[in-house]
Amino acid sequence: MALTQVYKSSDRQSDNTNITTNPGYFGGIIIETDGSTDVVVNIYDSTDTSGTQLIPQITVTGSDHYGGVIFPKPIPFVTALRVEASGTGNGYVVYYTDMP
DSSP states (O other), X not given: OOOOOOOEEOOOBOSOEEEESSOEEEEEEEEEOOSSSOEEEEEEESSSTTSEESSOOXXXXXXXXXXXXXXXXXXXXXXXXXXXXXXXXXXXXXXXXEOO
16 A cells, blocks of 8 residues: 655745744645746745755746646655745745644
């Protein structure tokens, strides 16, 4: 029998925010642009930008409208899941789960 990871999804966000302040697993992020402005996203294991960056910075070109990444094996975080996003008109949804 295969084990399947079930993710929660955050509400659609557009600002820098803590997705959760519990330990867990980061499964991915879908990013939306306004159609012209690039969106740059950094994701941290922290409640601020002083923590460990979980993945390399993601840049979605404005004219692409959507981008992001989903991981087949989630990335653990031990403190919190923080997203820092720049670019006007951006939006994103984060997929994650709490540690059992």
